[in-house]
Amino acid sequence: MTVQGNVLGFPILSLITYLPLLGAILLLAVGRERIGAIRNLAFLFSLASFGVSLLLPFRYDPSTPAVQFVERHTWIPSLGVSYFFGLDGISLWLTLLTTFLSPVAVLCSYESIKHRAKEYYIFLLILETGMLGVFLALDFFLFYVFWEVMLVPMYFLIGVWGSDRRLYSAIKFFLYTLFGSVVMLLGILAVYFYAGARTGQYTFDVLELMKVAYPHTPLITVLGLSLSFQDLVWLAFALSFAIKVPMFPFHTWLPDAHTDAPTAGSVILAGVLLKMGTYGFLRFNLPLFPEASRHFVPLVFVLAIIAIIYGAMVCMVQPDMKRLIAYSSVSHMGFVMLGMFAFNLQGVQGSLLQMVNHGLSTGGLFLVVGLIYDRRHTRLISELGGLSRQMPIYAALFAIIMLASMGLPGLNGFIGEFLILIGAFQVRWWWGALAVTGIILGAAYMLWLYQRTMFGEITKEENRTLPDLDAREMATLLPIIALCFWIGLYPAPFLRAMETSVANVIQMVERGAAGKPIGPEQAALRRSPGVPGTPALRQPGNTDPLIAGLPDRQVASVAGEAGR
Amino acid sequence: MTQPFTPADLTLLAPEIAVTITALVVLLLDLLARSRERAWLAGVGLLGLAAAIALVARQMAQGPGPVLAFSGLHVVDSYASFFKLVFLLSAIIVILLAARHLQDQGMDPGGFYSLLLFATLGTLLMASAADLLSLFVGLETMAVSSYALCGLMKRDQRCNEGALKYLLMGVFSTGVLLYGMVLLYGVAGGTGFQVVARAAGLGGFRNPALVMAMVLLAAGFGFKIAAVPFHMYLPDMYEGAPTPVVAFMAGAAELAGMAVLVRVFLLALPELQVDWGLLFWVLAVLTMTIGNLVAIAQANLKRMLAYSTIAHMGYLLIGPVVGSPLGVAAVLFYSLAYACMTIGAFGMVVLLARGRTRGDQIDDFTGLAQRSPLAAGLMLLFLLSLTGIPPTAGFVAKFYLFAAAVDAKYYWLVLIAVVNSAISLYYYMRVAMVMYMREVPPQGIALGRSPALYLALFLAAAVTLLLGVFPGPVLELARASAAGVAG
Numbered sequence A: 001m002t003v004q005g006n007v008l009g010f011p012i013l014s015l016i017t018y019l020p021l022l023g024a025i026l027l028l029a030v031g032r033e034r035i036g037a038i039r040n041l042a043f044l045f046s047l048a049s050f051g052v053s054l055l056l057p058f059r060y061d062p063s064t065p066a067v068q069f070v071e072r073h074t075w076i077p078s079l080g081v082s083y084f085f086g087l088d089g090i091s092l093w094l095t096l097l098t099t100f101l102s103p104v105a106v107l108c109s110y111e112s113i114k115h116r117a118k119e120y121y122i123f124l125l126i127l128e129t130g131m132l133g134v135f136l137a138l139d140f141f142l143f144y145v146f147w148e149v150m151l152v153p154m155y156f157l158i159g160v161w162g163s164d165r166r167l168y169s170a171i172k173f174f175l176y177t178l179f180g181s182v183v184m185l186l187g188i189l190a191v192y193f194y195a196g197a198r199t200g201q202y203t204f205d206v207l208e209l210m211k212v213a214y215p216h217t218p219l220i221t222v223l224g225l226s227l228s229f230q231d232l233v234w235l236a237f238a239l240s241f242a243i244k245v246p247m248f249p250f251h252t253w254l255p256d257a258h259t260d261a262p263t264a265g266s267v268i269l270a271g272v273l274l275k276m277g278t279y280g281f282l283r284f285n286l287p288l289f290p291e292a293s294r295h296f297v298p299l300v301f302v303l304a305i306i307a308i309i310y311g312a313m314v315c316m317v318q319p320d321m322k323r324l325i326a327y328s329s330v331s332h333m334g335f336v337m338l339g340m341f342a343f344n345l346q347g348v349q350g351s352l353l354q355m356v357n358h359g360l361s362t363g364g365l366f367l368v369v370g371l372i373y374d375r376r377h378t379r380l381i382s383e384l385g386g387l388s389r390q391m392p393i394y395a396a397l398f399a400i401i402m403l404a405s406m407g408l409p410g411l412n413g414f415i416g417e418f419l420i421l422i423g424a425f426q427v428r429w430w431w432g433a434l435a436v437t438g439i440i441l442g443a444a445y446m447l448w449l450y451q452r453t454m455f456g457e458i459t460k461e462e463n464r465t466l467p468d469l470d471a472r473e474m475a476t477l478l479p480i481i482a483l484c485f486w487i488g489l490y491p492a493p494f495l496r497a498m499e500t501s502v503a504n505v506i507q508m509v510e511r512g513a514a515g516k517p518i519g520p521e522q523a524a525l526r527r528s529p530g531v532p533g534t535p536a537l538r539q540p541g542n543t544d545p546l547i548a549g550l551p552d553r554q555v556a557s558v559a560g561e562a563g564r
Numbered sequence B: 001m002t003q004p005f006t007p008a009d010l011t012l013l014a015p016e017i018a019v020t021i022t023a024l025v026v027l028l029l030d031l032l033a034r035s036r037e038r039a040w041l042a043g044v045g046l047l048g049l050a051a052a053i054a055l056v057a058r059q060m061a062q063g064p065g066p067v068l069a070f071s072g073l074h075v076v077d078s079y080a081s082f083f084k085l086v087f088l089l090s091a092i093i094v095i096l097l098a099a100r101h102l103q104d105q106g107m108d109p110g111g112f113y114s115l116l117l118f119a120t121l122g123t124l125l126m127a128s129a130a131d132l133l134s135l136f137v138g139l140e141t142m143a144v145s146s147y148a149l150c151g152l153m154k155r156d157q158r159c160n161e162g163a164l165k166y167l168l169m170g171v172f173s174t175g176v177l178l179y180g181m182v183l184l185y186g187v188a189g190g191t192g193f194q195v196v197a198r199a200a201g202l203g204g205f206r207n208p209a210l211v212m213a214m215v216l217l218a219a220g221f222g223f224k225i226a227a228v229p230f231h232m233y234l235p236d237m238y239e240g241a242p243t244p245v246v247a248f249m250a251g252a253a254e255l256a257g258m259a260v261l262v263r264v265f266l267l268a269l270p271e272l273q274v275d276w277g278l279l280f281w282v283l284a285v286l287t288m289t290i291g292n293l294v295a296i297a298q299a300n301l302k303r304m305l306a307y308s309t310i311a312h313m314g315y316l317l318i319g320p321v322v323g324s325p326l327g328v329a330a331v332l333f334y335s336l337a338y339a340c341m342t343i344g345a346f347g348m349v350v351l352l353a354r355g356r357t358r359g360d361q362i363d364d365f366t367g368l369a370q371r372s373p374l375a376a377g378l379m380l381l382f383l384l385s386l387t388g389i390p391p392t393a394g395f396v397a398k399f400y401l402f403a404a405a406v407d408a409k410y411y412w413l414v415l416i417a418v419v420n421s422a423i424s425l426y427y428y429m430r431v432a433m434v435m436y437m438r439e440v441p442p443q444g445i446a447l448g449r450s451p452a453l454y455l456a457l458f459l460a461a462a463v464t465l466l467l468g469v470f471p472g473p474v475l476e477l478a479r480a481s482a483a484g485v486a487g
Helices: A012-028 A035-053 A055-059 A089-108 A117-136 A140-149 A151-161 A166-199 A206-210 A229-244 A253-260 A263-288 A290-295 A297-316 A321-340 A345-376 A392-406 A412-427 A429-454 A461-465 A471-489 A492-515 A520-526 A552-563 B007-012 B014-032 B040-061 B078-105 B109-128 B132-150 B157-188 B193-204 B208-224 B233-240 B243-268 B270-296 B301-316 B318-322 B325-352 B373-387 B393-407 B411-437 B451-469 B472-482
Strands: A068-076 A081-087 A218-222 A225-228 B067-069 B074-076
Touching (some): A012 A089, A012 A117, A055 A089, A068 B472, A081 A089, A081 A140, A089 A117, A089 A263, A089 A471, A117 A140, A117 A263, A140 A206, A140 B393, A151 A166, A151 B411, A166 A229, A166 A253, A166 B393, A166 B411, A206 A263, A218 A229, A225 A229, A263 A290, A297 A321, A297 A429, A321 A412, A345 A412, A345 A471, A345 A492, A392 A412, A412 A429, A412 A471, B007 B014, B007 B074, B040 B078, B040 B109, B078 B109, B078 B325, B078 B472, B109 B132, B109 B243, B132 B157, B157 B193, B157 B208, B157 B233, B208 B243, B208 B270, B233 B243, B233 B301, B243 B270, B243 B301, B243 B318, B270 B301, B270 B318, B301 B318, B301 B325, B301 B411, B318 B325, B318 B393, B325 B451, B325 B472, B373 B393, B373 B451, B393 B451
Antiparallel strands (some): A068 A081, A218 A225, B067 B074
């Protein structure tokens, strides 16, 4: 993967990332009684971040997989850590999804969060900065910093403003994800030292680390499975990301966290946080460890199929709306994993698009549930029923978002799922076939949910007086619905922008180690005799004198000559 | 060895001399002063410590060393200087913390400041020890002062209990340590680290006395740094002792134990690295795991922080296990980071100790976020740093330490350490949970209003945050300073 300079004259990615943080800092100065000013300020800053981010798709060059709008500064030179922000076709839409959902999350909290509002919006804005940093960082150290920073505000959002078992859910969320990320830290360090020893250049630069071929010859045998260095590191990364996605056996934190989080927390959790897991797989696992990725395809597929079907079946029996939608996320994210590990253009593009789709439609569903919760303070399906008579606008918007989530043609979910299924069918038809059952089950639980809550007679007296949506509430849902239609009817611009980047990742997975400039043999050539690659940590500024300062292509030719 | 020492040796001892003079001056002024108001003694102590910092910085600027003084008893190198800066910084923050607290609790300020300065002197001597004898002198200067400091609240039963336990265990461990040193002397015929190293290296034989000495030294230092299974006294001592004293113990005294441990084993016993490496591997795993697991069950914050100290000492032991320059550099950086964050956390206990509340129950923090968002925010920063969440010093320190271990291929050790790190989140965040997620109790929380106390907390917080965001220069310094001991 290459790097393209910043075509804009200013550091746009940092601006997008830190605008919310700036808002949070300014909020510190506002008196805590002035709730109106606080929420308007929070909305303003998240909206400003979104406004600036709208420049990205217009100035993004989709003809190249190169990383764009790059910002790069040395940060901790002795460790090879740099402040490296960049955007490509993989992170473009996820970044926009984040900046889009954040003002929505602020807006939907206007009425429901009155208690300790100042802290609430501060945490929400810090959370946005953390999420954006995760998608934009291309230095492992920087990435890890954002990856963990983001956990803290989410912990407080669930723990302070959540419902029922909020304390339990908050710490469960924090512990699960932290456990995964510390194991990933081990993987990052292993990659760092391996690549450093191989190239003589110790760096956390993800793009540099991608150039190195990691050994995939069996190293140890665990339970009869022989695992290579690549496999082990792949697993270390995968554990962290799988917890975040969440993939099947690691999903148990999700229903708790989603259910007990405040509406905005659930929207952000489902909309953005889960994408970080799948983004991590696509950004790091696939290009860094192609052999291991191919090796683990059966594992991922089995877990994905289990998630799709099991998640959907659990949805059927949930009495709580939020819990139902939480489990539907497990099912939908199974699709995303399935498409990604098909390793073909349709599958991976569908997977990436489905990340955005799921963010929109599931985010929207949590908003819908939140609207009812604000009115009735219950999420139990049995407490509702017949609401379409009382709240027709609400029922209509709910219907559209529900259909988008189900994958009805003409709406966004259809495009994503369709591409994923095409991708999966190309690999093994029965995997695609199994996944289709998930769609059918998805239609079943969604329609049933809608039927039980919206149709029929009003069974509870309290529901007779519910007011329909006001302008602010509609303003949270309508942009989401508009995007659902746009992606559903005309997905071309979205797919086009991601195509070259996705194709590039697929190529990296398929070519594997053979396609990498620094494989074991090439590295031997690169290092001139008598100049051992000593770790930069021990000796600063250490580079091979022969190749220092030469771009990579020249390095290859120098190495070639040395070999002759 | 014609002359016992030269005038040049005295300049090498300048920081220690500065601290000694300050301690004596404080003691004298305390006797002569007529007024009962003696808070200004803190100012004298701070001045002396600041001068000592300047002197250490000058020594550091003069080159990495090592320069030997007093016939090889005392060494000045950047490794020692780095640790001295940590100890002096800790002592400064602790004095700021204590100024008002001593008044409130009716403790004798003169005794406190002079003892604290003498303890600091001990830690400085330990950092510079190049000989078993000077090591012992430094250790005892520190230890005897700390025994007295821990028992400073004469009429408090828990204080007495903790101090007595600490005294008994301390004396016992000193005996063990001394026995190990005697054996080493018997084998080597000298007490200088280099003499010992040369004797231990001769022929690479397996002298049972040498192995015995190694085990005894490990146990003796194990007591001083409260490694499991030698940690039993620590929670009682922490619970009973005056909080500023505990902050000093965690932020300087125990780190001094770690500083000499690394130096002694790497410089005096490099031939036995395989053996003591394994020993410390086991100690590290036990210490961090038991420290973290027991911390979960604590309701008293000072006890919890005691177990957290134990756990952190376990992480720090990874440094000597690795033994590489990177490992030693990581120990240096970690020590600085740990000193600031742990003193900050104890400072919060001081802040909450008003009147009859001791401020040391975790429940005393209930609803603090609403009562004082600033105080809660500071505590949150220290807690996150102790857990190792970025962007704090604790994160970079752990990252660096684990990197050193991965580099040396201690994968299992790092795996255990990172899992421990995740476990520690639970009890640190319990305090955050109490502060943020519980409502304020009706009677409210009284907070200390001492400006010096807030200055101390801000100082600790600033270092914690700065080292987390811009660790570059200090990492450089730590790496350069590690060269004297490993490399």
